[in-house]
Amino acid sequence: MLTRYLSSPKKTLILSLIYGLLAALLVASMHAWYQHANREQRYLTLMNDLSAYVETYFHELKATADTIQPLTASGCEEVASELTSRSAFHINVRAFLLVKDDVAYCSSATGAMRLPLRELVPGIDMDKEVDITLMQGTPKLPGKPAIAVWFRNPLLDARGVFTTLNVNLTPYLIYTSRQHDIAGVALIVDDKVLSTFAPNVLTTADLPDNQVGIRALSDYPVKLALYGDMWPADDVQLSVLLGLCVGILTTLASGYVLSTRSQPGREILSGIKRNQFSVVWQPVVESSGLRVTGVEALLRWQHPQAGAIPPDAFIGYAEAQDLIAPLTQHLFKLIAADAATLKSVLPPGAKMGVNIAPGHMHSPTFKDDVTRFVASLPPGYFQLVFEITERDMLQEKEAVSLFSWIHEQGIEIAIDDFGTGHSALIYLERFTLDFLKIDRGFINAIGTETVTSPVLDAVLTLASKLNMTTVAEGVETPEQAKWLRARGVNYLQGFLFSRPLPLRDFVLWQRNRIPPEA
Incomplete structure (x- = not known):
């Protein structure tokens, strides 16, 4: 039963696996998200750098075009050499063309010409101050994609500067050569695309789906897009x-800790060592005047992880695992520590009930334990009552001499929870007992007219014939108390008077109690 509260082997295994799984998921998730965040930050930094680079290039190109714009007021013969000179040192420019009335009439590369610009570059909008389009090639380099840029003259109508640029003006080829985790870069104008995915001009429909970032230039009709994998297989595999x-290590460590520290037997001994056990006191009142004339010491266990563990759980387990002797020895020490305070609120001769298990009675240390316990109490003040439980059958021959020895020590004997164990009647027949404690199950039946009620009548009749003092446990209502008192039950114990209380609360309760009218 105790394994419901503390770890059993199966529970230890399950908990260890759960802890390991949680640790694995936590570490893998944290590492994956850390990798993801780092990669996302790298992509963002790249996009910022790339956008700034391209935008700066176009700004410099426009500055050069602005210096060329005044040449559009003159004929090609007059300005051809100057046009060639100004464009010669601008990186990646194939040619600057002077345009008048929608006709390109002068080229920095070939000199005088006459070609309608709309025929040369159908996609250019000459009404815009700046316009950009992508070309599959130029007349001189038909198989080489180019970027075409138009700058309208702000002062002279129908005039402007047109230029074509080599594709390698953009830094994406340089960047992808040193950034292995980038799948590609694309420069997008309207629905046309220059990218690292193909040597020719594509459309946006041809681009892959693994886009990780896109940025539009603020002053030019151009977008830059990055392509990669936000969750690459290598990162995922490393995180897994x-x-x-970590999960395996956590499972093994948890299994070791839980199996070594959470075994019920070890937990009981550890609880004794760490003072997790305490005593609560429940008053016992005499039926005639309802005065408190005794108490029962009850052991409680407040486990730091499992919380309050019911006595039936840990006491039954302690008996089964031969731990009841050290547990009762600890109970004796706790009672002795409270005895001096109890003496101040209880009358001389007050009965002090202490539960004793048969397993402890038959242990080699029992007599020494009892002798030390009696010596630790205020001399001659309390009347000890050993309440013998019925979980284990007493060994008859040894029990007779033990009961005799107990009586010689001035200790009375009660059979606890009478009627719930297999040996109750055998105890009455074979041993000399002083008290019969009636189990609360019989008391609860009072007034209910159940089949238990006649049994309670028979128990009381039996106790009377054996001249045994009776104590009713679990008295919770005035009706029950009245019924029991009318039938001669000697002592009452239960929530009607008080639940079991820690020492400090019991002292306050006793000092402030006003006995009910008898």
Whole structure:
């Protein structure tokens, strides 16, 4: 029963696996998100740098075009050499063309010409101050994609500067050569695309789906897009492997800790050592005047993780695992520590009930334990009553001499929870007992007209014939108390008077109690 509150082997295994799984998931998730955040930050930094680079390039290109704009007021023969000179040192420019009335009439590369610009570049909008489009090639380099840029003259109508740029003006080829985790970069104008995915101009429909970032230039009709994998397989595998290793280690460590520290037997001994056990006191009142004339010492266990563990759980387990002797020895020490305070609120000769298990009675240390316990109490003040439980059958031959020895020590004997164990009647027949404590199950039946009520009548009749003092446990209502008092029950104990209380609360309760009218 105690394993419901403390770890059993199966529970230890399950908890260890759960802890390991949680640790694995936590570590793997944290590592994966850390990798993801780092990668996301790298992509963002790249996008910022790339956008700034391209935008700066176009700003410099426009500055050059602005210096060329005054040449559009003159004929090609007059300005051809100057046009060639100004464009010669601008990186990646194939040619600057002077345009008048929608006709390109002068080229920095070939000199005088006459070609309608709309025929050369159908996608250019010459009404815009700046416009950009992508070309599959130029007349001189038909198989080489280019970027076409138009700058309208702000002072002279129908005039402007047109230029074509080599594709390698953009830094994406340089960048992808040193950034292995980038799948590609694309420069997008309207629905046309220059990218690292193909040597020719594509459309946006041809681009892959693994886009990780896109940025539009503020002053030019151009977008830059990055392509990659936010959750690459290598990162995921590394996170899974790390989580698996941590999960296995956590499972093994948890199993070791839980199995060594959470075994019920070890927990009981550890609880004794760490003062997790305490005593609560429940008053026992005499039926005639309802005065408190005794108490029962009850052991409680407040486990730091499992919380309050019911006595039936840990006492039954302690008996089964031969731990009841050290547990009762600890109970004796706790009672002795409270005895001096109890003496101040209880009358001389007050009965002090202490539960004794048969397993402890038959242990080699029992007599020494009892002798030390009696010596630790205020001399001659309390009347000890050993309440013998029925969980284990007493060994008859040894029990007779033990009961005799107990009586010689001035200690009375009660059979606890009479009627619930297999040996109750055998105890009455074979041993000399002083008290019969009636189990609360019989008391609860009072007034209910159940089949238990006649049994209670028979128990009281039996106790009377054996001249045994009776104590009714679990008295909770005035009706029950009245019924029991009318039938001659000697002592009453239960929540009607008080639940079991820690020492300090019991002292306050006793000092402030006003006995009810008899």
